[in-house]
Amino acid sequence: LLKFVVRRLLLLIPVVIGVSIVSFSIMHMIPGDPARIIAGEGATVEDIMSIRIKYGLDRPLIEQYLRFMKGIITNDLRSIRTERPILTELLPRFANTAQLALVSIIISSVIGVTLGIVSAVKRNSWIDTFSMVFSLVGVSMPIFWLGILLIILFAVTLRWLPSGGKGGIEHLILPALTLGLATSAIIARMTRASVLEVLNQDYVRTVVAFGLPKRKVIYKYVLRNALIPVVTVIGLQFGYLLGGAVLTESVFGWPGLGRFVVDSIFSRDYIAVQVGIMMIATTFVLVNLLVDLVYALIDPRLRRG
């Protein structure tokens, strides 16, 4: 298992290099000059030129890329826009995003898995109908709209919760709920389908025929097997949330990574975008590794793999 982990971690290096090349090329392919945008309205030709020179934007692309990679290794990159060391910009925002992602994935897993199992077991009952309608609405509802509705209801009208910003646990509830509801819909559908499939397997019919109580059958024989695809979906969703949920962050004024990267794209802050994307890619790979480890935990057969 250790060997497996080490191998996967080594695989991270080519992935990150690949991502850096792709994000670098794309950023430099779209038109726009960071010096011009960052210098602001009314900047003189000389001021714009001096920003260009300072950040090497006047150099050939290959040289700019090599400078960038060298900066990654020696950790002396700075955001072009704010001139602050790039990690002091990105890390606190990443922590905020991670906090939000973690709470939402917990909310959505609890809601999603519960609804999924219940509706699979009580197939075609009113609970099933309710939870499938719920997840249909959840999947189709634009997330920023849900966010604004929740703000109007709980913050503006009822005044139970703050309408945004970061602070105590109460600030986390609305954004996490917004993200969690949308994600739980996907998880619920996946769980339902997976549990239904396992319920129809021969070995389940056999243990039912042996007369085991239904509850025990579900927990001991069905869930374990049904959970593997569900864990995959949860893992993918978690990775996606860690990349920053831009819309939710914008609506709730949550100081996360996604919003920052988007703002950096608009101001052509190449360095912030490239490092941000590399960070997101790395997390994605790590979360996938985590998912694989969880597989091994659930299914002993995969432990040797």
Add this chain to the structure above:
Amino acid sequence: VRRFVVLLAVLLSVAIFAAKYGGTVRFLIGVDVTTLLPGNIPDSISTIVGMHIFEGLVDYDENLRIIPVLAERWEILDNGTAYVFHLRKNVKFHDGADFNAHAVKKNFDYLFSANLRNVGQYKGIIKEVQVIDDYTVKIVLFQPNSTFLYRLAQSTGWMVSPQAIEKFGHDPALMSKNPIGTGPFMFKEWKAGESVELVKNPNYWRQGLPYLDRIIFRVVAEDVSRVNQVRAGDADFMYNPPPALFAALQQDKSLKVEVVPTVRTIFIGLNTSRAPLNDVRVRQALNYAVDKEKLCRVLMKGLAKPSDSPLSSRTFGYFSTGGYPYDPNKAKQLLKEAGYENLKLELITPKGRYLNDYETAVAIQGMLKEVGVTVDVKPMEWGSYVSKILSRKPEDWDYQMFLLGWAPGTAEGHQVLFPLFHSSNRMDSPNATMRYNNYFYSNPKVDELIDKIAVETDEKKLLEYFKEAQKLVVQDAPWIFLYEMNIAAVMRKELQGVKIYPTERVSLAEAWIDR
């Protein structure tokens, strides 16, 4: 008895209207502060936060008149090439350092030696800064400059503690994280992407100010969310609400809405270097064909005012030229004279950069249709847009019409006329210093007037030159003159004494909360 009643009434009203001390104002901003190092500040949000921490030698008031701040008074010598400033005494920076002539010199030395991002505002203008005595400083210019005091009033002219420069000056990021000025509030904390917190400066030199204990600037990207936070009472102040919500906000009894005209004008630039827009009759026709009143009333919901000059009516030097009244028949006639009766043009525009920018472009498309001009409107993302319309490559100069806004940072007209209309700043000019003349406009008479405006120190003559230049530019019509923007601010009813400037600045130095 009557006297007594009057006295009582006066006392009562004083008691009611007297400013109260204490409290926190939560001020919402749409994007994070970029930097708090004055010489590097590029945007209005950083300026709004910074102006509570820092002060310059001079400033301008809400009517954009120059007022003394850290300089009590000044003399202009040697035909306008030397300014002697007499500095205010007993002023201390937040770190205890004295404000004096040495501090002033240190600030300018730092700006030039560190080559800060806005150094261009003084480079080529300031020749030397001399300390005459502890409280007198002389700034020598290369040549007279009518904009100099306005330049000093910009954020680049704010004074930073000399000790801070000593300690952190080698790293702009450290300077930005340790902003130490003489202003009414002191910097406490900056959580990246989240908030900036300022606290009251108990030793502020203006007696009795400030009233507030604390200001928290909080970042909320979405404008609807900003509105909701103020409505919910989670914040006290926001500006630029979506126009669609404007009417509802004005009816909300817990809120106040304030609208202030700004120095920003919105216009459509016309590329005068190529047919058909190289014909002045066509350009004038386009101006007559646009109903500016209607744009302001229907589309902008009163958040804009028709403009008749390249300068906003709030900008120093403005002259009302009368502009182009809405006259579609005249437009048709001019087009006919020019021989362009079925004209096709392309209009490129940013989307979301200015309030209703794309919507304005579409409305104009409809208006021009009525005089027989077919317009193709193409929205573009801001970064790509800027690189297109401010490109130095000749192959990019094929645009015809583009929608843009301009707000002079100095609040005076030279910073409109010089970058935008002087032929030395044309896109194809090799020695431009502020290259923004992307309509390829040139008129030798206008050039001459702008050159005179730059150095004239007699206000009467200066205003005369301004007037002539504006008349000529309007006549030549390198723009479709659209409107001047207003800034709208939404605040809790209890918040008093907020000052909103035509330069999109907001000051809470004299604000207080009426509980």
